[in-house]
Amino acid sequence: MLRIYTSDHSLYCAKLRILFRHKQIAFEEAPPPGGGGSAEYLSIVPSGNIPALVDGDLVLTDSEAIAEYLEEKYPERPMLPETQVGRALSRERSRFADTRLEPALRLTFPHVAPSSRDAGAINAAHAIITKRLVALAVMLDRSPLPRDHLWMGDCGTIVTLEWIALFEGPVIAALDWPEAVTTYRRQMLQHAAVADEMTAYRPEMLHYMREKGAL
Structure with a gap:
């Protein structure tokens, strides 16, 4: 195994x-x-x-x-599209999540605990996260990838978005979520694999926040 x-x-x-x-x-x-x-x-x-x-x-x-x-x-239940363009777009979404969206979120991690929080750093991170969410919204609006199928590029994207949503309020100020991203989050959470993982994973997320004194 x-x-x-x-x-x-x-x-x-x-x-x-x-x-x-x-x-x-x-x-x-x-x-x-x-x-x-x-x-x-x-x-x-x-x-x-x-x-x-x-x-x-x-x-x-x-x-x-x-x-x-x-x-x-394991090609059964494929997570990359059949077309060359589709595969490229899914990989682009993965790379964006790993190299743009998650690093913006990571800027806040040293400041999760209120005792070590730097307001200037948090504000700067908020601005970068906002910029990445806007960019993601544009990419989603332009992408022909159907949302009723879970693609490889969705896996890291949705987890990062759920961390950002959790940090909103306790760590960073309220965000102006683009409608395209809000719709995408809702659609991704409807996939059984995502919903099941978040059910199991969210308690770990909350435990981390409580350990840091953010909740």
Whole structure:
């Protein structure tokens, strides 16, 4: 059986579990042996990255690389479109989530705890998150990818959006959500794999917030 090493509140682990759920791939989940960055874990996963996939002799990291590998190995219930343009658009959405949207959210993580919050940094992060949401709205309006199918590019996008929504109020000021993004969130949460993962994952998100004193 496939094994993935994960951490409780990792966004990228949740993203990967959505793909496993949707493709109905059996897997076992475990924390990094000895903890992330430990010598024991590094002996298995030299990069120390989380999540990591172990499939026989293969050890693979990076959520996108793992997703692409699983898509090729388990082509049933495909998560990339049939057309070249469709596949490119799904991959673009993945890259946008990983390299633009999530990094904007990550700017707020050092300031989640009220005791260490820097108002200037939070305001700057709010501006960048707003900019990314507007860009995502334009991309969604232009994309022909049907929303009644869950694509690979949706997995990380929806998890990041749910973190942003959770931070709104307790960490950052209210956001002016573009209608296209609000509609997209609602549609993505209707997919069983997303809904099931968020049911299991949201308590970890809330636990993280409570640990930081943000709730």
